[in-house]
Amino acid sequence: MRVTFPHMGTSHIAFKHLINNLGHEAIVPPAPSKRTLSLGVRHAPEFACIPFKILLGSYIEALENGAEMIISSGGVGPCRAGIYGLLHEEILKDLGYDFEMLIFEPPLRGLLDFIKKIGRVIRPTRVSWPTFIKVFKTSWQKLIILDETEILSHQIRPYEVIRGETTRAFKEALTLIDKAETRQELDSAGQAAEMLLRDVTQDRSRKPLRIGLIGEIYVVLEPFINLDIEKTLGEMGVETHRSIYLTDWTRDNTVFDGEKDIKNAAKPYLNQLIGGHGINSVGETVLYASNGFDGVIQLAPFTCIPEIVAKSILNRVSRDLNIPVLTLFLDEQTGTAGAQTRLEAFTDLLLQKRRNKGDLDATGIFGN
Numbered sequence: 001m002r003v004t005f006p007h008m009g010t011s012h013i014a015f016k017h018l019i020n021n022l023g024h025e026a027i028v029p030p031a032p033s034k035r036t037l038s039l040g041v042r043h044a045p046e047f048a049c050i051p052f053k054i055l056l057g058s059y060i061e062a063l064e065n066g067a068e069m070i071i072s073s074g075g076v077g078p079c080r081a082g083i084y085g086l087l088h089e090e091i092l093k094d095l096g097y098d099f100e101m102l103i104f105e106p107p108l109r110g111l112l113d114f115i116k117k118i119g120r121v122i123r124p125t126r127v128s129w130p131t132f133i134k135v136f137k138t139s140w141q142k143l144i145i146l147d148e149t150e151i152l153s154h155q156i157r158p159y160e161v162i163r164g165e166t167t168r169a170f171k172e173a174l175t176l177i178d179k180a181e182t183r184q185e186l187d188s189a190g191q192a193a194e195m196l197l198r199d200v201t202q203d204r205s206r207k208p209l210r211i212g213l214i215g216e217i218y219v220v221l222e223p224f225i226n227l228d229i230e231k232t233l234g235e236m237g238v239e240t241h242r243s244i245y246l247t248d249w250t251r252d253n254t255v256f257d258g259e260k261d262i263k264n265a266a267k268p269y270l271n272q273l274i275g276g277h278g279i280n281s282v283g284e285t286v287l288y289a290s291n292g293f294d295g296v297i298q299l300a301p302f303t304c305i306p307e308i309v310a311k312s313i314l315n316r317v318s319r320d321l322n323i324p325v326l327t328l329f330l331d332e333q334t335g336t337a338g339a340q341t342r343l344e345a346f347t348d349l350l351l352q353k354r355r356n357k358g359d360l361d362a363t364g365i366f367g368n
Contacts, residue, residue: 001124002027003069004062006055009221010146011177011246018139021181022132023125027067029058032224036061041332043091049301050225050331051218052084059088063097071121074105079275079306106254140182140247145190147245149173152197154242156210157234161201167231169196207359208239209350212288214281215299216307219330220244226299226330227339238347241293243284244277262287269313278306282313289321294350296323297343302331324349 003019004027005012012028012317019026030036032054039060040053048293050285059070075082085103104120107114109291123134149170157166173193180189213235220242230240252258259280266283273279285296298314300307318325326346328339 001025001069002067003071003121004029004059004065004067005071006073007032007058007222008028008218009167009223010150010174011143011221011248013174014139014143016178017142017181021138021215022122022127024069024121027062027065027347029062031038032222033276037225037332042093044126047303049080051081051222051301052087053332054218054222054225055084056088056091059092060095060097063092063099067099067364069100069102071102071104074103074109081276082098106253108215134242138181138186141183141186142177142180144247145177145186145193146174147247148190149177149193149197149231151242151245152228153366154195154234154240156197156200156202157231158237158239159202159204159206161203165200166197166234167203168198169200206237208237209243209347209354210239210292210295210351211347212241212243212284212293212296213299214243214277215295216277216283216301217244219299219301221246227334227336229297229328229339229343230341232340233347236343236347241288243280243288244303259283262350265290269317270310274306274309276304276306278310281307281310282317285314285325286321289317289323294354295346296325297346298325298327300327300329302329318319324353 003024005015005019007029016026016028019292034128035072036057037050038052038057040055040057043060044053044056055072059067062070072085072088077218085101089101092101095252102117104117105113118132122129128137153166153170153173160166173196175194176189176192177186180186199249202365213220213229222246223229223231230242233240261282264283265286266279270279270282285298286294296314298307298311300311307329314327317323324346326342328334328342
């Protein structure tokens with residue numbers, strides 16, 4: 001069976017490995033593009049958020065490439081994302097596509113249903129449960145290495161001497177990880193990926209600004225939607241720290257009831273679930289302030305209610321904890337030039353704030 005899934009950051013590399021090694025053919029959706037967004041905008045409700053539109057466009061492109069099954073995720077709490085899969089299925093079938101939609105809800109919500117749906121995936125290829133567990137562990141290891149490699153790239157990029165060298169090394173590292181099939185090969189690929197990045201020529205005398213990135217998971221993880229903000233900031237000489245990585249989020253929200261430190265940090269400002277990643281955006285900002293970050297950027301889909309609520313609260317958090325917060329609401333109308341201007345203005349503000357404190361001289365950041 002030809003199986004597809006959402007394209008989100010680098011995770012498609014691990015999902016492709018999982019699907020192929022379960023005996024199916026993975027139809028990897030093309031990296032989101034203007035065409036992807038155009039398809040989604042054309043067929044989605046007008047006020048649906050940009051993740052909904054990008055996912056819809058990605059599914060159409062995958063179905064055009066022969067996909068027969070779409071695997072997606074559900075959700076818990078008052079957020080529209082929990083019903084996206086159902087809406088996508090209705091829209092795509094109205095468009096005449098013939099496929100099966102398989103929506104996985106978090107195991108914490110219904111373990112039996114989760115197991116049944118795994119059975120639906122492995123039954124056609126007669127894969128045994130022990131084999132599934134083995135393949136899943138390898139795919140999970142691949143996902144962990146992908147996240148670790150990406151984290152390292154964001155730590156190194158603001159120190160690079162030759163602009164773009166980190167990005168080139170990162171792309172080469174992804175190729176190595178993609179080719180690895182066994183756990184032993186993955187260990188070797190992970191080590192080689194780390195060496196590639198650490199071999200980037202660096203100037204460690206710099207004192208880069210440190211900015212935390214918060215917001216809705218899909219816009220934070222998918223570079224096409226967030227205008228590749230981590231690469232952009234890194235090449236401006238800013239060290240970014242993303243609050244969400246897929247492996248951490250999966251552990252804390254599907255297997256364990258985690259993120260207690262984030263929820264506790266948010267309690268003085270928000271002590272109830274508002275859906276999506278709203279409470280995370282508040283709690284992470286508090287934690288970034290306590291860890292000495294220079295600022296925070298909130299990435300949110302336009303019309304996303306949880307992030308709109310969080311933004312209204314972040315104004316108070318920013319004042320109380322003296323940490324500047326920039327919110328970027330993103331949709332199909334967002335332009336690169338406008339976002340770039342706002343990022344430059346925000347980093348200039350943070351740099352001046354440091355200078356006023358006497359923590360950084362005028363040449364402390366690349367490009368200044």
